[in-house]
Amino acid sequence: MDTTLHSLYLGFSVALQPANAWYAFLGCLVGTLVGVLPGIGPLAGISILLPVTFGLNATQAIIMLAGIYYGSQYGGSTTSILMRIPGEASSVMTCVDGYAMAQRGRAGAALCIAAVGSWIGGTFGVLVLTMVAPPLATIAIKFGPPEYTALLVLGLIFLAYMSSTSLIRTLLMACLGLLLGMIGIDNMTGDFRYSFNLAELGDGIGIVPVAVGLFGLGEILSTPSVSAVKDVIAPRLRELLPTRQEWREAALPIGRGTALGFIIGIIPGSAHVISSFLSYALEKRVSRHPERFGKGAVAGVAGPETANNAASTGAFVPLLALGIPTSPITAVLIGALMIHGVQVGPTLVNEHPDVFWGFVASMYVGNVMLLALNLPLVGLFVTVLRIPYAYLYPMIIMFCIVGVYEVNNSIVDVWIMLIMGVLGYALRKFDFDPAPLVLGLVISPILEQSLRQSLIMSNGNYLIFVSRPIALGLLAVSATLLALAGLSFVLKQRDWRARLAAAEAGEAER
Amino acid sequence: MRLRADHVAGAFFVAFGLLVLAISGDLPFGDLSLPGSGFMPKILAVLTALFGAVLMMRAGETRPFAALHWNDAKHAALVVAITAAAILLLERLGFATTAVLMIFALLTIIERRRLAPAAAYSLGVVIITYVTFVYVLKTPLEAGPFGF
Numbered sequence: 001m002d003t004t005l006h007s008l009y010l011g012f013s014v015a016l017q018p019a020n021a022w023y024a025f026l027g028c029l030v031g032t033l034v035g036v037l038p039g040i041g042p043l044a045g046i047s048i049l050l051p052v053t054f055g056l057n058a059t060q061a062i063i064m065l066a067g068i069y070y071g072s073q074y075g076g077s078t079t080s081i082l083m084r085i086p087g088e089a090s091s092v093m094t095c096v097d098g099y100a101m102a103q104r105g106r107a108g109a110a111l112c113i114a115a116v117g118s119w120i121g122g123t124f125g126v127l128v129l130t131m132v133a134p135p136l137a138t139i140a141i142k143f144g145p146p147e148y149t150a151l152l153v154l155g156l157i158f159l160a161y162m163s164s165t166s167l168i169r170t171l172l173m174a175c176l177g178l179l180l181g182m183i184g185i186d187n188m189t190g191d192f193r194y195s196f197n198l199a200e201l202g203d204g205i206g207i208v209p210v211a212v213g214l215f216g217l218g219e220i221l222s223t224p225s226v227s228a229v230k231d232v233i234a235p236r237l238r239e240l241l242p243t244r245q246e247w248r249e250a251a252l253p254i255g256r257g258t259a260l261g262f263i264i265g266i267i268p269g270s271a272h273v274i275s276s277f278l279s280y281a282l283e284k285r286v287s288r289h290p291e292r293f294g295k296g297a298v299a300g301v302a303g304p305e306t307a308n309n310a311a312s313t314g315a316f317v318p319l320l321a322l323g324i325p326t327s328p329i330t331a332v333l334i335g336a337l338m339i340h341g342v343q344v345g346p347t348l349v350n351e352h353p354d355v356f357w358g359f360v361a362s363m364y365v366g367n368v369m370l371l372a373l374n375l376p377l378v379g380l381f382v383t384v385l386r387i388p389y390a391y392l393y394p395m396i397i398m399f400c401i402v403g404v405y406e407v408n409n410s411i412v413d414v415w416i417m418l419i420m421g422v423l424g425y426a427l428r429k430f431d432f433d434p435a436p437l438v439l440g441l442v443i444s445p446i447l448e449q450s451l452r453q454s455l456i457m458s459n460g461n462y463l464i465f466v467s468r469p470i471a472l473g474l475l476a477v478s479a480t481l482l483a484l485a486g487l488s489f490v491l492k493q494r495d496w497r498a499r500l501a502a503a504e505a506g507e508a509e510r
Numbered sequence: 511m512r513l514r515a516d517h518v519a520g521a522f523f524v525a526f527g528l529l530v531l532a533i534s535g536d537l538p539f540g541d542l543s544l545p546g547s548g549f550m551p552k553i554l555a556v557l558t559a560l561f562g563a564v565l566m567m568r569a570g571e572t573r574p575f576a577a578l579h580w581n582d583a584k585h586a587a588l589v590v591a592i593t594a595a596a597i598l599l600l601e602r603l604g605f606a607t608t609a610v611l612m613i614f615a616l617l618t619i620i621e622r623r624r625l626a627p628a629a630a631y632s633l634g635v636v637i638i639t640y641v642t643f644v645y646v647l648k649t650p651l652e653a654g655p656f657g658f
Contacts, residue, residue, distance in 0.1 A: 055648040170566050172523055175558045179530060179551060186547035193537060193547060217593070221586035225569055225621060390623065394616040394622075395635050398609045405600065406649065414597045417591065427588055429578055430519045452545045460543030 008130060011357030011498075015365050020063055023056065024362045027064035028369045031071020035091075036079050036381045036391065042072035043438070044216030046332050047208045048403030048422040058340035059355050063362040065336055066316075069329055070122055073309045074370045076108035078381050081107055081301070082233045090308040093280040097293060097300030099233075108239035108378075109246055111299050115374040117254045117306035124258045124366040125265065129320070130360055136321035137346040143322065145453035146464050152447045155326065157478040158267050159436055160485070167485050170436045173427075177440020178447070180205050187445070188452060200412035207331050209404045210441055212293070213417040214434040216400045218424020225390040234382045240375055242298075253283050257306030264307070265314020267326070279307035313363065320348060320356065324446070328438035353368025464499035513575045520566030527559025588620050604654020609636045 014020060031060045032044030047070050053061035076091035081098035094114065101110040143151075160170040183194045184204030195201035242250070260282065261275040283303040293300050318324045323345025325331035334344045342352055349356045404417045427434050458464035466472045534555065537548030596612035603611075610632045617628035643649045645656065 028529070051649050052643070052647050064593060168561050168568070172558065172561045172565065175561065176523075176526075176556050179554050179558065182551045182554070189538075189547045191537060191547035193551065194533065221589055224584060224585040226580045382601070388611075390617070390621040391631060394613040394632075397589070398635070398639065399597065401593070401609075401612075402605065402643070402651065403602065405652065409652075411597065411601055414600065418593055418597060422586075422590060429580075430515055431572075448550045452549065455542050456546055460541060462542065 004130060004134065007134075007353060007357045008361060010353060010365075011359075011361030014059060014354050014358030015063065015361035020060055020358065020362065021365060023060045023064040024067050024366045025369055027067020028074075028366050028373055029067035032078075032373060032377075032381070034068060035072035035075020035077075035161035035383060036384055037396075041215050041219075042069055043211045043329050043332065044400070045072055046329060047212045048216065048399045049401060050208060050332065050336055051406030053336060054406070055285075056222055058167075058337060058342045058352070059358045061340055062329035062333065062359050064176040066335055066359060066363065067366050067369075069333070070309060070312050070366060071370055073122075073312050074118050074374050075117065075381070076308075077118070078111065078374070078378065079112045079307050079385065081114065082235070082382065083385060090276045090304075090311075092302055092415045093276050093304040096280075097295070097297045100294065100296035101298070101301065102233045102235070103303075104296050105239070106234035106242075106246075106296070107233050109242035110298075111235060111378060112240050112242055112248045112375060113246065113298060113302050114128040114305040115371055117250065117257065118309040119367050119371040120254050121306035121308075121310035122313055122370075123364065125262050125310045125316075126363045126367065128262055129313055129317055129363075133317055133321045133360075134349050136317065137349050140322045140346040143470070145450040145457065146468050146469075146471040147474070148324070148446065148450040149454050150465060151322075151324065152443050152450070154327065154474045154478045155267065155327075155443065156252045156436075156440070157481050159439060161481040169432055173432055173434065174440040177437035177442075178444045179440075180210065180437070181441045181444020182448070187449060198412060200408075200410050204436065204445075205329065205416060205441065206407065207335060207438065207442055208407050209330055209413040210420050211332065211438050212335055212400050212404050214421025214424035214427075214438065216396065217417060217421030218428065218434065220393045220396060221425040222428050223389070223420055224394065225388070229319065234377060238465060240378070246298050247339070249298040253279070253299040253303035254306045255375075256282060256286075257303040258310045261307030261310030262314040265311035265326075266317050275307040275311035276304035279303040316363075319344060321346060322346070325442050328435065328442055331438075331442035338386075369373040370472070513580055514569040514572045515575050516565050516569035516572040520562045520564075520569060523562025523565065524547050524559045525562075527555045527557075527562060530555035530558070585620065589616070592616055592619065600652060602654070604656065604658060605651040605653050606636055606640050606658045607656065609639070 015024065030049065031042070031045065034042060046065055049068060050065070054065055056064065063264070073090065077414050078096065080091040080094040081102050084095050084099035098110045098114065101107065109263070156171075156174050160167050160174065181204065184194075184199055185191070185202050186193055190201065257275075257279045260279055264275040264278065280293075280300060280303060283297075283299040284290050287293065287297070287299060289297070315326050315330050318326045319330045319333065323343075325334050337344050337355075342355055400417060401414055404413050405411065409414065424434055427437075454464055455462070464471075465475060513562045531552060534548050534551050536552060538546030539552055540546030569588045590613045592612060595615075596608050599611070613632040613635060614628055617623040617631065618625060640651060643651050
């Protein structure tokens with residue numbers, strides 16, 4: 001404990017250096033704007049802005065990018081509450097009751113509850129991260145290829161099980177992503193795979209062009225400007241404070257959202273999206289007045305907003321302790337650190353304590369900054385929201401091109417982004433969620449390598465995965481999830497996932 | 511039988527899986543004790559085709575293909591065409607000129623905005639972006655024949 005506190009002190013001494021605090025602030029501000037603007041989510045935002053960090057050192061780069069990440073979670077709530085447009089996917093549930101509160105003249109209170117809930121969820125997440133990540137990193141050093149294989153398989157199965165679309169659709173997207181990850185030189189044999197004599201494809205397809213294409217450009221292609229015109233409800237500053245009754249109604253959902261979000265955040269998948277859906281479902285189930293949900297229930301704002309921020313922080317646990325990206329966003333963060341010569345994984349805490357602890361401490365600082373930013377600057381965000389979409393999207397396309405090109409100075413990457421944009425458009429038409437595709441691409445090299453290493457280690461005996469306790473445990477959880485999904489398929493029951501999917505579809509159609 | 515959206519999507523994935531299998535022919539599969547470079551791709555291609563087939567079999571519960579809305583397709587096609595042209599020009603004209611032309615084209619051709627405001631907006635956005643990247647963030651952008 002003493003060591004942790006001492007390390008945290010070191011972290012704060014790094015995070016509070018004026019330059020680092022400035023980049024945390026900048027990240028939070030840009031992240032909030034990214035979250036506020038419809039059509040540019042955190043993944044596209046971080047990917048596009050990655051080149052901006054090339055001139056910074058590793059600590060400043062990760063501090064700024066992480067600020068963009070959790071800033072966007074805060075910002076997403078603003079658009080949801082004031083316009084009924086989710087700024088990004090995890091804010092979909094906030095649209096329902098947040099906008100209903102705004103229509104009743106309680107927009108300010110909804111924004112305040114969302115901001116405070118996000119702050120509590122985020123700060124609690126960092127607290128647990130501080131305690132858990134270093135000891136977990138010690139255990140993770142004992143992980144071998146079979147354990148990594150089992151963990152990644154669990155991540156994919158969990159993502160498929162939790163998906164609000166369908167198991168088959170999610171698995172298809174994951175397979176497509178894993179296949180895209182096979183492009184390039186095979187690390188173990190040196191064979192070229194599917195590179196079609198293009199030297200640029202020898203290193204494989206990068207996460208950034210795929211993510212920016214699917215989530216940035218794909219969203220723009222699906223959104224003609226005539227359909228993006230919406231009224232913005234502008235809250236008055238004096239209405240920002242919730243009433244005592246509203247605080248009371250928000251307290252327990254914030255507590256539940258914090259715990260639920262953090263736990264889901266640790267598990268691979270689109271944690272922040274899933275956590276907000278689950279939190280909404282949980283709050284509706286435990287509420288004494290479920291009939292109020294959809295009509296401006298405070299719990300419908302407090303729970304999901306808290307959960308998605310706690311999940312964002314929880315996602316950093318496997319990233320920092322195991323070096324495993326549990327979401328496309330954390331994968332881009334790993335990429336950013338690798339560009340700066342920092343290898344993420346169990347050794348990070350010992351080899352780069354300034355980066356590790358500086359980053360952790362900056363999250364405490366960043367969460368306070370966000371709380372301070374979001375409420376007083378709500379007027380600025382309303383102004384940004386009033387910029388006509390017709391003027392906004394050409395600028396976003398420009399940033400997409402610059403962001404992708406600058407990573408490797410490769411025009412092939414920009415073409416890949418365009419192709420992925422078209423693919424993203426088509427996937428949306430056919431109700432596919434592109435997130436598992438990106439996750440598949442991210443984990444593809446690690447999964448393939450650990451699977452093949454495991455088989456080589458055991459001389460082709462696949463029982464290696466069930467003869468080691470950790471791997472066996474992880475695979476048992478995967479099997480249970482598959483059995484549960486199969487059971488609801490056989491019984492043709494509408495379980496909670498189907499109900500959430502229906503809720504999501506209903507929201508999208510409004 | 512009515513053609514459903516998932517019939518089309520499932521058929522695409524079956525075809526895609528088979529295509530990947532076909533072009534993976536020269537990649538060695540190896541065996542369990544020494545998996546080759548074609549080991550994972552071939553397994554994944556089979557799984558993709560298999561899941562695609564399942565999607566087709568369950569398509570009866572989904573929307574008819576004819577019910578898909580394509581009213582945004584013209585917008586999407588124009589954005590793709592203009593973006594493709596910009597990508598072609600990027601390394602020839604440099605970032606600044608290409609970006610100005612692209613934003614101007616998007617605003618005037620797709621959004622039917624008047625020429626003068628569109629030109630002013632395009633120039634303004636690109637100049638601010640260029641100065642921010644090159645001078646504030648010290649991140650060089652692709653230069654063209656005019657040096658910017």
